[in-house]
Amino acid sequence: MRRALSYLALLGYLVFLAFPLIWLLSTALKTPQEMASLDPAWLPRRPTLANFADAFAEQDLVGSALRSLVVATASAVITVVLALPAAYALARHRGAVNRIAIGWVLVSQVFPVILIIIPLFMVLRRFDLVNTLPGLTFVHVTFTLPFALWMLQGYVRAVPRELEEAAAVDGAAKATSIVKIVAPLLAPGVVATLLFAFISSWNEFLFALVVLKDPDIATLPLTLVKFTGAEGVVRLGPLAAASLLATIPSLVFFAAIQRRLKSGLMAGAVKG
Amino acid sequence: MTAAAGAYAPAPPRRPRRTPRRGGGREMFLLMLPALVPVLVFSVGPLLYGIFLAFTDARSGRNAETSFVGLANFGDLLTDGDFWTSFRIGMIWGISVTVLQFLASLGLALLLDRDLRLRGLARVLALVPWAMPPVVIGLMWRLVYHPNAGILNAVLRDAGLLGHNVDWLNDFAIALPAVIVVGVWTGMPQTTVVLLAGLQNVPRELYEAGQVDGAGTWRRFWNITLPQLRPVIVAITSLDFVWNINQFGLVYVLTQGGPGGRTRLPMLFAYEEAFRFGFFGYASTLGVAIVIVVLAVLGLYLWRQMREAN
Numbered sequence: 001m002r003r004a005l006s007y008l009a010l011l012g013y014l015v016f017l018a019f020p021l022i023w024l025l026s027t028a029l030k031t032p033q034e035m036a037s038l039d040p041a042w043l044p045r046r047p048t049l050a051n052f053a054d055a056f057a058e059q060d061l062v063g064s065a066l067r068s069l070v071v072a073t074a075s076a077v078i079t080v081v082l083a084l085p086a087a088y089a090l091a092r093h094r095g096a097v098n099r100i101a102i103g104w105v106l107v108s109q110v111f112p113v114i115l116i117i118i119p120l121f122m123v124l125r126r127f128d129l130v131n132t133l134p135g136l137t138f139v140h141v142t143f144t145l146p147f148a149l150w151m152l153q154g155y156v157r158a159v160p161r162e163l164e165e166a167a168a169v170d171g172a173a174k175a176t177s178i179v180k181i182v183a184p185l186l187a188p189g190v191v192a193t194l195l196f197a198f199i200s201s202w203n204e205f206l207f208a209l210v211v212l213k214d215p216d217i218a219t220l221p222l223t224l225v226k227f228t229g230a231e232g233v234v235r236l237g238p239l240a241a242a243s244l245l246a247t248i249p250s251l252v253f254f255a256a257i258q259r260r261l262k263s264g265l266m267a268g269a270v271k272g
Numbered sequence: 273m274t275a276a277a278g279a280y281a282p283a284p285p286r287r288p289r290r291t292p293r294r295g296g297g298r299e300m301f302l303l304m305l306p307a308l309v310p311v312l313v314f315s316v317g318p319l320l321y322g323i324f325l326a327f328t329d330a331r332s333g334r335n336a337e338t339s340f341v342g343l344a345n346f347g348d349l350l351t352d353g354d355f356w357t358s359f360r361i362g363m364i365w366g367i368s369v370t371v372l373q374f375l376a377s378l379g380l381a382l383l384l385d386r387d388l389r390l391r392g393l394a395r396v397l398a399l400v401p402w403a404m405p406p407v408v409i410g411l412m413w414r415l416v417y418h419p420n421a422g423i424l425n426a427v428l429r430d431a432g433l434l435g436h437n438v439d440w441l442n443d444f445a446i447a448l449p450a451v452i453v454v455g456v457w458t459g460m461p462q463t464t465v466v467l468l469a470g471l472q473n474v475p476r477e478l479y480e481a482g483q484v485d486g487a488g489t490w491r492r493f494w495n496i497t498l499p500q501l502r503p504v505i506v507a508i509t510s511l512d513f514v515w516n517i518n519q520f521g522l523v524y525v526l527t528q529g530g531p532g533g534r535t536r537l538p539m540l541f542a543y544e545e546a547f548r549f550g551f552f553g554y555a556s557t558l559g560v561a562i563v564i565v566v567l568a569v570l571g572l573y574l575w576r577q578m579r580e581a582n
Binding site: 036039221225 | 301305308311315316317318319321322323325330334376379380383386388389390391393394397398399400401402403404405406407408411412413414415416418420421422423426457460489511514515517518520521524525538539542543546547552555556558559560562563566567
């Protein structure tokens with residue numbers, strides 16, 4: 001009896017979690033005629049990929065995906081290049097600076113973005129960077145930096161200090177030991193941070209909305225939202241298709257890290 | 273986006289305990305320079321400037337003169353009916369989403385902690401919302417809620433629960449609850465993962481001892497699970513509350529704050545003030561006011577939790 005109730009509850013959760021996803025997928029595969037039907041069906045009667053082709057053709061989806069790709073890649077690389085030396089220093093040198101930096105990461109979570117975006121917008125305007133991709137990249141770097149710093153210094157700490165000390169005893173210079181010993185061990189952490197920064201930028205909406213006024217240089221989230229503006233029922237199919245395509249990078253990222261999420265690293269983070 | 277920052281990151285590995293060591297100060301300082309300078313110049317600086325703007329009449333015009341006006345903006349804010357409406361909606365949204373997220377996630381985490389079939393599927397499904405861009409989540413739910421082509425109306429009509437199609441996101445009374453449901457759906461993964469991790473850290477011996485003492489399931493949950501989970505619960509609900517109150521993208525995509533401002537969260541209000549009407553100073557004041565409220569609510573909550581824990 002108790003077991004049956006548990007299964008019933010689990011089933012309820014499965015339905016709640018899955019049904020919007022199924023509906024998105026189903027809408028993406030429906031023909032325009034079927035979309036116009038007054039009695040929507042769960043599954044498409046004659047599944048079609050035409051919506052995907054339409055999505056590419058109609059709105060500047062490819063162009064905005066490319067722009068998102070450029071901005072996300074640039075901001076991920078710049079963020080990590082800026083954060084890595086400081087992360088190393090923070091992890092190896094405990095003290096007031098370290099505590100302040102960690103505190104800053106927490107504080108930056110509490111403050112609403114509106115308090116950051118207005119001053120940044122004014123800075124961008126002064127340097128004529130509003131409406132430019134470098135401007136948006138700059139804003140994304142700014143925004144991702146504190147958290148990337150925190151992530152990276154965690155990864156540096158996991159590299160045993162003894163390894164570096166052993167290298168020093170063997171006569172290796174500081175730089176050598178960092179390049180030859182710390183760097184290879186740190187590679188997975190750097191990749192994770194790069195991915196995190198990439199996904200944050202790829203998904204980001206508010207800053208893009210504020211910085212990019214010109215529709216011709218819109219990034220992917222902006223283009224997707226614009227889709228809904230002229231919303232006839234028939235256009236919902238391409239919209240669903242485009243949304244699915246935009247989700248692929250995040251899905252790949254999560255597939256890559258999901259084992260770590262499950263295996264309790266999260267537990268470690270919470271227990272501190 | 274603030275929410276996303278915390279949400280997407282895989283947790284860094286736990287640090288080994290180690291005695292702090294000093295020395296190499298100058299070298300360290302040089303290493304930190306390239307990152308501290310950008311953080312200071314582009315993150316700390318703008319934030320302080322943003323707070324400063326709250327005390328000015330800054331406008332969006334390129335050549336607009338800005339002057340210091342002291343607390344005038346705060347005075348305007350207190351007498352601004354639109355602000356209070358938005359503020360009330362924000363609190364309803366923030367608290368109900370956080371509470372519902374917590375309850376739903378706790379239930380799911382308890383189920384996932386047990387040896388049930390379909391558990392693997394549920395775990396994967398529970399992570400998917402986390403992996404979706406907020407804009408896509410908003411669009412997806414618009415398809416679900418769509419008055420004519422949406423599945424929700426179709427299902428409810430077929431079940432005989434509805435006589436006519438409801439326009440969920442445009443109905444004055446229903447829009448906010450409808451948006452809250454999406455908020456819960458979106459935030460469940462993080463909360464579930466954290467609570468599940470917490471559950472798995474509760475020592476099994478405690479349950480065995482409870483069983484020996486003849487405590488039933490309910491009592492074991494109430495007297496063992498909940499107290500053991502407490503620190504985790506406090507941490508995740510606090511974070512959820514901060515993220516929810518600062519939510520922007522999801523609701524902007526769903527309703528743009530409509531109908532008639534019924535879902536205009538404080539951040540949407542601030543965005544409109546700043547980038548539609550150009551009142552940079554006033555929008556900053558709103559931001560500062562929200563920070564004060566969030567800190568007050570969190571402070572009270574954490575203080576009460578700590579007092580009860582002792």
